[in-house]
Amino acid sequence: MKMKYTIALLTLIGVVGSTQAAWQGRAHWVGGGAAGDYYDAANWIMEAGDAAGANAVPANVPGLEYDMFLDNGGSTALSQDTLVNVASLGGVAWAGKAPTDVTLTINNANVETIWWFVMGEQFGASGTINMNGGSLTVGTDLMLGAHNGGSGTLNMTAGTVTAGQLFVAFDDGASDVSQQTGVLNLSGGTVNAGAFFMNAQGYVDISGNGQLVINGDVTGNINTWIGNGQIVGDGGAGTASASYDIGSDTTTVIPEPGTLGMVALMGGGLLWVRRKFMI
Template sequence: MINRTMMFAAACAALFVGAVSHGSLVWTGNGDAISLYQEANWLDDTGSVPANGTIDGGSAVSADTGVAKLIEISSGFGQPSAAGSFFNIGNNSLTVSGGKSLIMTATGGNDGSVISSWQGSDQVLTVSGGATLSGVDARNFTTVTVDGGTIALTGKFSGAAASYTDGVSISNGGSVTADYFGLVFDEAITVDGTSSLEVTTTSAAPFSSVDLALGAKLTLSSLEYFTTHGARIFVDGVSYADDSSILSFDGTTVTAIPEPAVLGLVVAFGGAILWGRRFFMA
């Protein structure tokens, strides 16, 4: 029975390996299915397990990530995690998708962040398809896309010079929590009408600017922060500083709503349609 079970597990692993499409460094979980820094849990661009020492905490990943320069955690066994060291993805992009979780934990004063070694190229952090990234900070990505995924940070998003050229976008039920966004330039954080953003800082400026679509939710640490930073919060191009009616409050969480003038036009238009229908049916 044991031999059959082991053979079945080995066959499943082999089938999984064969199903992986390469062109990047891919998580398989074929090692202990836990440790982010165990090379046996990965396949490189050539379809081989990376050499020892090429995926280590605190050091830039040197395993082969292919022409795409991409690290993917989108399938495979287990949920990768690491404690007490930061995940330096080097000069690559990182995608977490397919319901997977990447869990970074700070211990003993050591970092639990995800960073890139920004070198002037596009380095994209993507969390999508029900996936979750949790940790301390996320640093030096030129673009952050949260598409139906969750990012939960106890620290900040921050960028090196010329980073965040395309800003941060949250869509399709995505959710982001961070202490604050230390973006170098004035790139906006955009939140669509199905998604949410929470910024927990009580001391720093929370973000350069945030653009909320109708229905989007924003949570800040206090009501005072909405007043203090109202010129940074926009709904359809109108700032909260200019028109406080664009936000509906529930404690320290707001929902973006239409301006009263827009609502008036909608009501008037709807009334005109109803009147016309009754007129012509009379």
């Protein structure tokens, strides 16, 4: 009986080991293919890993895993569901090229990183995500402005972003932390964060039906940032408000309802004036 259990255990270990995905390496954007086409392998080259030196699109498939580094300028868009281990926009200098400004647009695709997603990881470099629908799920840390004086921006009009931790201008305690900037422009959709952090160079603008949802009661911190002008509503023309729901144990930040009402009232007033002059 003991021998049977041993054989079964070894068989199980063998099955698990045989299904472990092979890390292919870091895919760096080099732009050698069709302009701005994420899914053209000629735009990528692999560094390290099993596929070092090859052209391959960073998108995990059964048995193969990739890291995505969009770090050598330009812009591209994701229109298909895509899974990678980690992602970096405007980060590591590679292949003799200096970090530059890079933009990634998500159009109704479901994008996921198993671990972190970093935007702006080197001085003079910036990473921008334009979110127009779909979802972005980050397993651990989503950083807007991460290290070494980089900057990161998330512009969101629709869809859902979910992150274990959201950093708007990450404070890593380094001497250049004051140069790191992060911006979240949330005019639609929902950002869900297990935890939320922002340093003095962070800025959040919430308008329309956009909302930021954070685990736990963090109304104190949010109200401090609202008070010092780091979290605003409607591009600074209005304010934001934070409320805690004990049932879901979440804090939700939205544009101040009074601000939205004022906008609607002004719109109605303008319509009345227009009609009066037309009579």
